[in-house]
Each structure stands twice: as structure tokens, then as C-alpha cells.
Amino acid sequence: xxxxxxxxxxxxxxxxxxxxxxxxxxxxxxxxxxxxxxxxxxxxxxxxxxxxxxxxxxxxxxxxxxxxxxxxxxxxxxxxxxxxxxxxxxxxxxxxxxxxxxxxxxxxxxxxxxxxxxxxxxxxxxxxxxxxxxxxxxxxxxxxxxxxxxxxxxxxxxxxxxxxxxxxxxxxxxxxxxxxxxxxxxxxxxxxxxxxxxxxxxxxxxxxxxxxxxxxxxxxxxxxxxxxxxxxxxxxxxxxxxxxxxxxxxxxxxxxxxxxxxxxxxxxxxxxxxxxxxxxxxxxxxxxxxxxxxxxxxxxxxxxxxxxxxxxxxxxxxxxxxxxxxxxxxxxxxxxxxxxxxxxxxxxxxxxxxxxxxxxxxxxxxxxxxxxxxxxxxxxxxxxxxxxxxxxxxxxxxxxxxxxxxxxxxxxxxxxxxxxxxxxxxxxxxxxxxxxx
Amino acid sequence: xxxxxxxxxxxxxxxxxxxxxxxxxxxxxxxxxxxxxxxxxxxxxxxxxxxxxxxxxxxxxxxxxxxxxxxxxxxxxxxxxxxxxxxxxxxxxxxxxxxxxxxxxxxxxxxxxxxxxxxxxxxxxxxxxxxxxxxxxxxxxxxxxxxxxxxxxxxxxxxxxxxxxxxxxxxxxxxxxxxxxxxxxxxxxxxxxxxxxxxxxxxxxxxxxxxxxxxxxxxxxxxxxxxxxxxxxxxxxxxxxxxxxxxxxxxxxxxxxxxxxxxxxxxxxxxxxxxxxxxxxxxxxxxxxxxxxxxxxxxxxxxxxxxxxxxxxxxxxxxxxxxxxxxxxxxxxxxxxxxxxxxxxx
Numbered sequence: 001x002x003x004x005x006x007x008x009x010x011x012x013x014x015x016x017x018x019x020x021x022x023x024x025x026x027x028x029x030x031x032x033x034x035x036x037x038x039x040x041x042x043x044x045x046x047x048x049x050x051x052x053x054x055x056x057x058x059x060x061x062x063x064x065x066x067x068x069x070x071x072x073x074x075x076x077x078x079x080x081x082x083x084x085x086x087x088x089x090x091x092x093x094x095x096x097x098x099x100x101x102x103x104x105x106x107x108x109x110x111x112x113x114x115x116x117x118x119x120x121x122x123x124x125x126x127x128x129x130x131x132x133x134x135x136x137x138x139x140x141x142x143x144x145x146x147x148x149x150x151x152x153x154x155x156x157x158x159x160x161x162x163x164x165x166x167x168x169x170x171x172x173x174x175x176x177x178x179x180x181x182x183x184x185x186x187x188x189x190x191x192x193x194x195x196x197x198x199x200x201x202x203x204x205x206x207x208x209x210x211x212x213x214x215x216x217x218x219x220x221x222x223x224x225x226x227x228x229x230x231x232x233x234x235x236x237x238x239x240x241x242x243x244x245x246x247x248x249x250x251x252x253x254x255x256x257x258x259x260x261x262x263x264x265x266x267x268x269x270x271x272x273x274x275x276x277x278x279x280x281x282x283x284x285x286x287x288x289x290x291x292x293x294x295x296x297x298x299x300x301x302x303x304x305x306x307x308x309x310x311x312x313x314x315x316x317x318x319x320x321x322x323x324x325x326x327x328x329x330x331x332x333x334x335x336x337x338x339x340x341x342x343x344x345x346x347x348x349x350x351x352x353x354x355x356x357x358x359x360x361x362x363x364x365x366x367x368x369x370x371x372x373x374x375x376x377x378x379x380x381x382x383x384x385x386x387x388x389x390x391x392x393x394x395x396x397x398x399x400x401x402x403x404x405x406x407x408x409x410x411x412x413x414x415x416x417x418x419x420x421x422x423x424x425x426x427x428x429x430x431x432x433x434x435x436x437x
Numbered sequence: 438x439x440x441x442x443x444x445x446x447x448x449x450x451x452x453x454x455x456x457x458x459x460x461x462x463x464x465x466x467x468x469x470x471x472x473x474x475x476x477x478x479x480x481x482x483x484x485x486x487x488x489x490x491x492x493x494x495x496x497x498x499x500x501x502x503x504x505x506x507x508x509x510x511x512x513x514x515x516x517x518x519x520x521x522x523x524x525x526x527x528x529x530x531x532x533x534x535x536x537x538x539x540x541x542x543x544x545x546x547x548x549x550x551x552x553x554x555x556x557x558x559x560x561x562x563x564x565x566x567x568x569x570x571x572x573x574x575x576x577x578x579x580x581x582x583x584x585x586x587x588x589x590x591x592x593x594x595x596x597x598x599x600x601x602x603x604x605x606x607x608x609x610x611x612x613x614x615x616x617x618x619x620x621x622x623x624x625x626x627x628x629x630x631x632x633x634x635x636x637x638x639x640x641x642x643x644x645x646x647x648x649x650x651x652x653x654x655x656x657x658x659x660x661x662x663x664x665x666x667x668x669x670x671x672x673x674x675x676x677x678x679x680x681x682x683x684x685x686x687x688x689x690x691x692x693x694x695x696x697x698x699x700x701x702x703x704x705x706x707x708x709x710x711x712x713x714x715x716x717x718x719x720x721x722x723x724x725x726x727x728x729x730x731x732x733x734x735x736x737x738x739x740x741x742x743x744x745x746x747x748x749x750x751x752x753x754x755x756x757x758x759x760x761x762x763x764x765x766x767x768x769x770x771x772x773x774x775x776x777x778x779x780x781x782x783x
Binding site: 032033034035037042043075100105127128129130131134160161162163164393 | 694697698701702705706708709710740741742743745748749750751752753755773774775776777778779780
């Protein structure tokens with residue numbers, strides 16, 4: 001806890017002199033206290049268990065899911081329900097003094113009402129100190145989809161407090177590897193961001209790599225070795241329909257959708273050397289974007305959809321480069337160490353995240369794009385495959401835990417970490433899906 | 438002032454053209470002319486020696502003729518004496534005769550000689566007369582010539598003298614001119630020197646004045662500084678006194694400011710949408726008990742979540758730490774402003 005204190009003694013002195021002369025403080029001589037540091041800890045918030053009218057589906061409670069979501073963001077510190085002095089479900093029952101005594105800043109109360117096969121939620125968020133309601137809404141969902149309802153409420157609460165759109169309703173894609181009796185099972189899975197409701201979309205004995213979400217969240221592109229060579233597929237999630245998008249001789253890898261969903265960036269070695277190409281999804285026409293004797297790969301569009309980040313070892317080791325438009329002269333972004341790879345820019349245009357080698361350890365780092373300031377975000381040792389949430393506030397990456405690969409979510413500034421439950425073997429190559437309206 | 442000295446000596450005139458050198462040359466020239474004139478006039482002016490003609494005359498005077506005298510013969514023995522006497526008488530007679538004849542002869546000769554002599558003398562006189570005449574004439578001619586020469590010489594001398602006088606006058610005029618020129622130059626130099634001196638004097642005076650002004654200014658500054666120091670000292674003393682009176686209040690105030698800042702820092706949760714350029718300013722009114730009497734957002738950050746976070750932080754403190762001393766509270770904490778600005782975001 002480091003609370004830096006700054007104030008202006010000259011102003012205070014002036015105030016003293018003013019008092020001496022007029023024996024009254026004037027507005028100009030008024031004391032000014034500057035607060036330049038906030039609390040280092042997360043915001044205390046209480047998600048009161050929702051009242052329930054009618055029978056609710058089995059499983060996690062909506063309020064529990066909301067509470068977990070807020071905690072997972074790293075920005076909130078929910079109060080455990082057993083510590084609450086009361087469990088109000090409406091404003092009339094909220095005693096702000098109690099919540100203030102508990103050091104709480106926000107209180108979320110609500111009730112769920114069963115309406116046939118649907119459940120309606122009515123919820124209110126209060127600012128304890130200001131004693132004001134800052135959010136009040138009703139929302140409904142099928143009884144079978146309580147998690148979506150909960151994530152929706154999480155998003156609303158998050159946005160009301162932070163001013164930033166929530167990303168709790170988004171999806172994750174990742175690949176798991178299960179080895180049983182020497183048999184390898186690669187599975188492409190899609191889940192909620194808390195790892196729940198995971199579903200296998202593709203299973204293969206051969207590796208599946210680099211899943212990439214289409215901007216509308218309906219399709220995944222990935223690399224599959226099912227034909228004994230890397231081939232890029234596009235997979236429609238609702239129907240399970242797959243198309244073989246790129247099957248050129250040599251390497252077909254690292255697909256990345258354009259923001260308009262009309263084309264993909266990919267790495268092809270059909271002309272001999274690994275270069276970055278852009279392929280139109282409809283026409284399958286490819287355009288070569290890089291042309292260098294070094295390996296150019298792992299391309300990703302920037303937030304504007306105009307520039308491209310990619311990895312190149314043209315300087316001797318892998319480093320992050322940026323082309324302001326396809327085919328423009330690449331500008332090197334990373335200099336901090338001799339290994340920086342797999343760039344993933346955020347959607348806000350503020351940072352680019354990447355794998356950064358420091359001594360023997362591989363970490364996730366980010367560079368602020370306007371000033372080039374680099375920050376290493378993780379402290380584990382074998383971190384890889386960063387993927388940033390669409391609101392730019394959270395980051396998921398793969399790391400090793402007890403010899404197995406697991407996924408970890410952290411706040412994008414390197415705060416609290418939240419490990420996703422990985423029930424089955426290794427988990428790798430996470431891809432954070434878009435916010436879908 | 439080395440620059441001026443250098444300027445002063447290097448007038449651009451070669452050394453041989455300098456006034457001193459010029460005057461030396463002129464003096465030498467005049468001395469030379471004078472010497473030449475002297476030698477020339479002395480050879481001309483020497484008068485011819487008047488003794489020359491007289492010497493010539495004495496040298497040509499004839500020498501007097503020599504005088505011849507007769508020699509006597511003694512008688513022989515007695516017999517012979519008679520005879521001798523006779524003989525002697527006869528001889529004497531004859532002798533007498535002879536003597537007489539000789540005498541006559543001599544007398545004649547003498548006369549003739551005398552006449553000759555006289556003739557010669559006359560001739561001589563004539564010659565001499567002629568000679569004398571001639572000499573006189575010559576003398577006259579000579580004298581005339583001499584006179585003419587003398588006249589010529591005199592005239593020439595006069596002319597020379599005139600010329601010399603003219604030359605002298607000219608020389609003197611030149612000398613005068615030169616002298617005047619030199620005088621003028623000297624005066625000019627003196628004037629210039631005077632001017633230079635005046636200028637230098639003026640410069641010196643100016644510098645002196647400047648120096649004095651500067652000194653005065655410095656003095657004034659020093660005095661001002663002294664006064665300022667004195668004032669400052671007085672002010673400080675007064676301020677110290679004031680501070681002594683206020684120090685308690687101030688230190689109390691600072692202590693409570695720090696406490697409030699600390700409490701607010703702990704209570705403030707900048708939202709994740711906050712940026713470092715966001716600032717929210719709130720005016721706080723407290724009760725003497727430390728309770729919040731009112732809060733007003735006087736300057737919004739432009740971000741509602743940010744403003745709310747600040748308001749929430751301010752309102753989260755149930756009781757503000759405030760000094761118990763009433764004066765200090767009234768001075769500082771009855772009403773004050775809090776500025777929320779994240780210098781360093783997580």
C-alpha cells in the first residue's frame with residue numbers, strides 16, 4: 001500500500017496569510033487537497049443473492065455467477081454473502097449505513113421470477129456512499145439459459161460502475177489435448193469466459209491450432225493437421241459446417257479475420273518462404289502482403305482495421321512489426337528483449353499484447369502504442385498465446401501449472417489472476433470471442 | 438588605450454616625410470647654399486694687391502756707373518836725378534804735358550762721357566719719361582681696367598649681394614613659410630593633441646560619469662537590496678511571528694490534510710475507464726464534528742463513472758479527520774476543494 005501524498009503547502013500558507021489579514025477564508029484561499037492515487041485493491045461490491053419467485057433451474061445461482069464474473073475481472077472484490085448484515089432484494093430494504101459500515105461501495109440487489117419456461121430478472125445497483133441507484137433493469141431469458149442472463153447482468157453492472165462495456169457474455173475458443181493410453185485427442189472447444197458450458201466442436205487425432213473468431217462470432221477459423229499437413233479451415237459454429245479455406249503446398253497457418261469478416265490474414269509458404277497473405281473468403285483470392293527472406297507470420301489486424309501487426313525474425317530473432325496498411329514498410333514495435341512474438345492488439349488501439357521472453361521465462365507483455373512503453377504482465381514461466389477481451393480489460397493466456405497447460409484470465413493491466421477450470425488435460429490456444437449484440 | 442596610441446603614431450606619412458626630417462633636410466640645404474655663396478663671394482671679393490706696380494718700378498731702376506781713380510808714380514836716383522831731374526823736368530814737363538793732355542783728354546773724355554752720360558741720362562730720362570709715361574698710361578689703363586673690374590666686381594658683388602639677398606630673402610621667406618608651416622603643423626598637432634586630450638578627457642569624464650552612475654546604481658541596488666533584506670528580514674520576522682502564531686494551526690492543518698488525503702486515497706476506486714488526463718474537482722463542506730455537510734462537483738472530468746467514483750469516495754468517509762481547534766477548522770476545513778486525478782493508473 002503506497003499512498004503518495006501531494007498537496008500544495010504554498011496554497012496552505014497563502015490561506016494562513018489570508019486568514020491573518022481578513023480573519024476569514026475566501027474562496028480563492030480555499031484549501032485544495034489533491035488525490036492522485038486510488039485504492040490499490042479492487043472495488044468492494046456486494047452482490048446480494050437474488051430473491052426467487054417460483055422454482056428455479058438447478059445449477060449455479062444467477063447472483064453467484066455475477067459475483068464470480070465481477071471477481072474474475074480483477075476490478076471488483078465481492079463481499080461473501082455470509083458476511084452481509086441483510087439480504088435486501090429491493091431499494092426499500094437497503095440500509096446504506098449497513099453497507100457503508102461493511103466498507104461496500106456498491107450493492108446489487110434483485111429478484112428472479114419464473115414465467116413458464118422463462119425467467120425474468122429485476123435488479124438494481126446502488127452506490128452506497130452516494131445512496132443512489134445507478135442501475136435498474138429487468139431482463140428475461142429461457143430457464144435453460146440462466147448463465148447467459150447472469151453474464152448479461154454482470155456486463156450491465158460492470159459498465160455502470162466502470163464506464164466500460166462488459167465482456168462477460170462473450171465466448172472463448174481453445175484447444176484441449178487429452179492423452180489416454182498413448183492416444184492423443186485434440187479437441188476444439190467453445191465455452192463461456194468462465195470456462196463453463198464448454199462444448200467440443202472438433203475432435204482430431206492430429207493437432208488443431210490457432211482458433212480465430214470471425215467478427216460476428218458465428219465462425220471459427222483454425223489450422224488442422226487432420227490431413228497430415230497444416231490446412232486452414234473455416235467452421236460455422238451453429239451448423240458445424242466446415243470449409244477448407246487454404247490448402248496450399250507447404251504451410252497454411254495463423255488465420256486472422258479482418259474486422260469486416262470479408263477476408264483473413266494467413267501465413268503461407270506456397271512461394272517458398274513464410275509470408276503473410278490476405279485471402280478473400282468469398283473469392284479465395286490471395287494477396288501477398290509481406291515479401292522478405294525472413295519468416296513473417298502471426299498477423300493480426302489493428303483496432304482500426306487498417307494496419308497489421310505480425311511477427312518477423314528479419315532482425316535476427318522474432319520481433320513484433322507493424323504495417324500501417326497492407327504492403328507498407330513494416331515498423332518494428334518491440335525492442336525489450338530478443339524474443340517477442342504472437343502480437344494481439346486490443347480493440348481500443350491502446351496496446352498490443354505478445355509473448356515476451358525474459359531470460360529463460362516466457363511471459364505476456366504489452367506495449368503502449370502511443371509511447372512504446374512496455375510492461376510485463378505475467379509472472380509465471382511458460383506463458384503463451386495471449387488473447388485480449390473485446391473490451392480491452394481482460395486477458396487470457398495459456399500457461400503451465402503442475403506440468404499441464406492451463407488457461408488463466410488476468411485483468412489487462414496485470415492485476416488479479418483467475419485460472420479457468422481445466423477438467424481434462426492440457427488446454428491451449430485460447431481465443432477470446434467478440435461481443436455479440 | 439593602446440589602440441589610440443597606435444592610431445596616433447601611424448599617420449600614414451613615411452618617416453622621411455615627417456616634419457623633423459623635413460626641417461633637417463631644409464636646414465642642410467640652406468647651410469649648403471650659404472656655404473656655397475660664401476666661398477664664391479670670398480674669391481671674388483678679394484681686392485687686387487696694390488704693391489705689384491711699385492715692385493715692378495724699383496726692379497727696372499738702372500745701377501750707378503763705377504768711379505775710376507788715377508794711380509801716382511815715384512822719382513828715380515840724383516844724377517839721374519838731374520837728368521832725371523831734367524828728364525824728370527822734361528819728363529815732368531812732358532809728363533805734365535801728357536798729364537795735362539791726359540787731363541785734357543780725360544777732361545774731354547770726361548766731358549764727352551759726361552755729355553754721353555748726360556745724353557744717355559737724357560735718353561735715359563726720355564726713356565724713363567716714356568717708360569714713366571707708359572707706366573703711367575699703363576697704370577692709368579690698369580687702374581682704369583682695375584676700376585672697371587672693380588666696378589664690375591662691385592656690380593657683380595652688388596648683383597650677387599642682391600641675388601644673395603633675394604635668395605636670402607627667398608630662403609628666409611621659405612624658412613618663414615616653413616617655419617609658419619611648422620608652426621601651423623605644430624599648432625595643428627597641438628590642436629589635435631588638445632582635441633584628443635579634450636576627447637580623452639571627455640571620454641574619461643563620460644566613463645567616470647558612467648562609473649559613477651554605475652556605482653550609484655550599484656549603491657542604489659545595494660541599498661535597495663539592503664532595504665529589501667531589511668524588509669525581508671522584517672517581513673520574515675513578522676512572518677515568523679505570524680507563523681509562530683499560525684504554525685500550530687498550519688501544522689495541525691497539514692496533519693489533517695494528510696489524513697484526509699490518505700483516507701480519500703483509500704476510499705477512491707478510479708474506474709477502469711479512467712485516464713490520466715481526467716480530473717474531477719469537488720467542493721467539500723464539513724461540520725466541526727468532521728461530518729460531511731455537503732459536496733458539490735465543481736469541475737467534471739467528463740466521465741460520469743469517474744465523477745461518480747470521486748463523489749463516492751468523498752461520501753464514503755463517515756467522519757473526516759478534522760482538528761479539534763475551532764480556528765484551524767474554520768480556516769481550513771470548513772470548506773475546501775478536493776481534486777481527483779489519477780497520476781498512475783493500475
